[in-house]
Amino acid sequence: MRYEILGGLRVVASDNVWTVSARKMETLLAALVIRSDTVVSSDELIHEIWGEKPPRRATATLHVYVSQLRKLLARHGSGGSQIITRSPGYTLRTESDQIDVLLFQGLMNDGRSALRTGRLEEASRLLREALGLWRGAVPYELREGPIVNAFAAWAEQARLECIDLSVDVDLELGLHHELVSRLYTLVAENPLHESLYRQIMLALYRCERRADALAVYRQARSTLNRELGLEPSRTLQELHQSILKQGDRLALPAAV
Template identity: 55%
Template sequence: MRYEIMGPLRVVDGEEKSSIRARKIEVLLTVLLVRSDQVIPVDHLITEIWGEEPPRRVIAGLHVYISQIRKFLNRPDRDENPVLTRPPGYVLRLGSDELDIRHFERLVNDGRHHSRAHRYGQAAHSFESALALWRGPLLDDVCCGPILEGFQTWLYEARLECVEMLMDARLMLGRHRELVSDLYQLATEHPLREALHRQLMLALYRSGRRADALHVYQSARKTLNEELGLEPCRDLQALQQAILTSDDRLELPIPLPA
């Protein structure tokens, strides 16, 4: 069985894909999966589901939701339900089941390893596979408690970092011309991510568009000044100077085996 939380919650068992329509039960199962193999205290679960204003019979309600999740996850070929009572709360044991976010982390780590070894083709494949697991916002981006809010923040940053590493790997493979439009879109959507501006500048420069690359720098500098009162980071400033002097080090290195 595979659990998927990189998007709306889904449980995949062979060819069958199941989801939970009841919002509070979906929140509860998602929290158990985010903290899988860890005991989550009852009061933490209550905060995740109901926020700071739980109903009067909240413990009884939580027990009902746990019972419904156990029924949802029960399989005739299993000796034990994955959701266990463990004082002071509950735990979901993954066992041999899969969780998409752990697969995502493995693929990202593989990509980093390939990049460090200059195997950029394999690195790009790992990063692409990791990003393919993303199916959309978790729980429509509306959460009550710190566990899911923290997970959403982590997932957002981890996905963006993966995108940036993928762009770096593709740049090293000489795919700068095909990256320009994607990097323009990414830099516009995330104007404070200096790495994306750096990648766009480099892709433009290698595509013979030095003036456009310098314009990207000025635009990024203006945004950083207006939004944060900051100058661009050293890497971005160094890249601007290198473009102004047509530094040979900006040219694509001799290709290495993928």
């Protein structure tokens, strides 16, 4: 059985994919998946599900939800209860390959290690595989409690970090032509993430599209100024100047 939370929460068992339709039970399972193999206290789970205004019999209702989740997991082939009672609450017992976010972290770390040792093709493959696990952002309706909300914020930053690494590796591999359309999409989705502007400007310059690279800088400056009242970072400004001067440092490394 595999739990996937990089997108809407779902459970995969053999060839079957299912979701929890009851919102409060979905929130409970999401919190347990995020904190898998660690104890989440009943108080934390109650706060996650009901916020500052829990019902009078919140603890008893939580027990009912846990019981129902256990039955659901057993029905879909968990091979025994994976939700274990551990004072002062509960823990979801899993293996590292049963949760997509743990697989993502492992692939990203392996990709970073491959990059550090110069194995660029391997790094590119691992980082793309990590990003392939993403189905979308954590739905906003699940973000009402601190556990899921904090996870959603962390997950988005981790995804952007992985994208940055993946694109930088592919630029080192000379895949600038293949990257341009992907980077335009990423910039549109993340207009305040400056690394993407740097990467698309470099890719366009290496594709002999100098005017387009300069237009991207103007777009970045306008967006950052309008949304944040800021000028582009020094790195982006220096890249802009190098493109204007057609600096040699922008060319691909000789080994590539």
